[in-house]
Amino acid sequence: MTDALKTKTAPEGEKALKPLSRAEALARVKADPLWDVVVVGGGATGAGIAVDAASRGLSTLLLDAQDFSAGTSSRSTKLIHGGVRYMKNPRDWGLVTEALHERKVLINNAPHLVHPETFVLPCFKKWEREIYTVGLALYDMMAGKASLGRTKSLKADAAAARLPGVRTEGLMGGVEFFDGQFDDARLNIALIRTANQHGAACLNYMPVTAIERTGGWIQSLTATDKETGESCRIRTRMIFNCTGVWTDSIRRMVDPDAPSIVRCSRGSHILLDRSFLPGDSGMLIPKTRDxxxxxxxxxxxxxxxxxTDVEQREPDWNPQATEEEISFLLETAAGYLAKPVSRADVKASFAGLRPLLRAPEGGSTAKARASMRSFPNSAT
Ligand SMILES: Cc1cc2nc3c(=O)[nH]c(=O)nc-3n(C[C@H](O)[C@H](O)[C@H](O)COP(=O)(O)OP(=O)(O)OC[C@H]3O[C@@H](n4cnc5c(N)ncnc54)[C@H](O)[C@@H]3O)c2cc1C
Known part of the structure; x- marks a missing residue:
């Protein structure tokens, strides 16, 4: 390891390490050091690993093919939650408890980017209020000290008052609960900057194009600077493949016959005017037709x-919501909103691809997701 590459966290009282510019990071790469860690992918997973590695004093290089966070990590539903939908299966409660704890850690660590949010689940059937109150109270209890506020059962008038914009016709009540909301892309960039401050070199527009093996061990990889077209060989002790839905393409740089382990499920969103739900609370629709x-x-x-949750055959750098998905979202929301909503009300749409563990026997994306319990972030 060259001296220039010895990355240490700044001891207390000393000035923090100066973040590297792109040119400086490139110069480091060109100096051909042996990196302790190379992280491929600058989404939430890669950025988190880079912070961890660099803050332990390991010389760390992070490479992304496009902008940091341009993949799934800027295309989420923007929730920091324990996963209310996982409450229905007690086998998933361990995952939910862990995620609820992490929710509080994130709120404490980045209060400018992650904040508690009130949600109301509107009930149009008599039994729904009791059932969902029990489920969501349990959800809150599982948070323990990390609770963001107590779940409350609401009568119809209180539910309508807490959730302006909700359809009041036939409304039997509601359940108020608390969860977290965040700015996914900004949190990602904050992590990249933190890694950078700990001495990591982080380069975007620098796709990994080949991985070289010697004697059965990965010794180096090749990355190409998209700005200049110049390729460089990078030596490393360890590679983290954090490329989400592109995981298979990196694995096949090592073994062209490697079986696929990841499949993509597209999740689309639409943006409506705030007047459809003008209050400060979010709404949870407990069950869509799928x-x-x-x-x-x-x-x-x-x-x-x-x-939404739609199988997509291949990864896509810029996935799009289809008209069918937009209709489905409008149709479902229309059943819960007081103001009529149509296609003309859609201001924008965006879609992200969930990297799901491919179930060996095939099967539904929901089944594949259930087998990915160790990846709570992929569960939304
Ligand atoms: C619709 C949807 C909604 C979601 N909602 C939520 C939510 O509300 N809350 C939540 O916590 N989670 C949510 N998630 C899950 C969360 O967004 C993902 O788990 C997370 O973003 C995955 O991050 P990642 O870093 O693994 O992947 P990505 O963010 O996709 O990052 C992979 C990176 O690898 C890079 N890459 C690919 N190939 C190469 C290469 N050859 N060389 C270099 N770089 C490469 C890509 O450019 C990309 O930046 C949601 C997911 C979806 C799809």
């Missing part, structure tokens, strides 16, 4: 409605 939950959430002066 058995999912749907969120309508205040977001930068708009309302986000999402999401």
């Amino acid at each position: 058995g999912r939950v749907l969120f309508c959430i205040p977001w930068h002066g708009m309302t986000i409605v999402g999401t």
